Amino acid sequence: MNLKTLVSEHQQAFKEKVLRALAAKTKHSASSTEQSSTEQSSTEQSSTEQEQVAEKYGEVVERYVQEKYKGVEQAVSKILEFKRPVVLSIRRDPCSEEVCRICERDQPKIEELRRLYGDKIGFYEIFDSSPEAALYHILHRGGGKGKGEGEKLLPLTAVIHNGEVKKYWSGRPVEVGEYRKYLDLPDCQTILSTNNLMKEK
Template identity: 35%
Template sequence: MNLDALLSNHKENFRQRVITALAEKNSLTAGEAMTEYKDFIEQYVDDKYQPVQQLADRINGSTRPVLLNIRRDRMREDRCKLCEGNQPNIDQIHEKYGDRIEIIEVTEDRPDGGALYHIIFNEESKEKKLPLTAIINRGEILKFWAGKTVDAAVYERYIKKIPDKSR
């Protein structure tokens, strides 16, 4: 799975929903709404996706493999037990791989983290399954997990599949 492709598809689906909503609200066809509100639509979609686009650019621009960790904010009173339980596994990967891997942590309640969660985990679900962790190399999502702790050895299995020149 390519992160840019997932983001682009998600953004286009959102754009189409905006066009449909504008058309219905103003008794227009989708084509008429797109023509009449083109600048508004593009600005609205760009503004909505700017935080997640910046995060995706950071992930894709990394010269090292990325271990992405989308979790609940550590400072919230209602702590995520799975997020907390998975942290030692991520710490173990950080200790073992140090500068050869980039660990990016974002929280699910921020615009970038929440959007990226839905882009990667595009399953219809009433409840978020946290944490969402993923191994990403040069924009390719090699594997992701949602709603469970993942043993460090499992992360390592995917990291080891990445050619050394990428690490």
């Protein structure tokens, strides 16, 4: 799963959803549209209305969508800046009144990874109160077969490398050994070995 592709597909789907909603609103407010609907199939009518709305409000919708995904795109850009494997963690904001026990149980596992790998891998943390947290829903919606495990609950943790989501887990603490299984993939190992050589020099 390519992270940028997942975001792009989710963004496009959201844009189409907004256009459909606007088209439906326009249909109900225009009596002429209601009269003509008897002359066309509902599918053709819906498509025509959506095209008309896109033509009329396209720029406004585009700006709205761009603003909506601004936080997510910033997070993705930061993740892609890492030239090494990244462990992404999306969890409950510690300042929130609602406590996430699973997040608390998972955090020591992340700290253990930090101890084991140091700066050989990157860590990127997102709190659920931030706009970037929408990445949680994007990963769940676009998760490929075998790439994701767990219920749709916090926290969500993932191993990402070269823009590819190697694996993600949600709604449960993840053991260090599970992370290492994906951090020790051949392409990740190449980066880890390179980092070690650079340190030795």
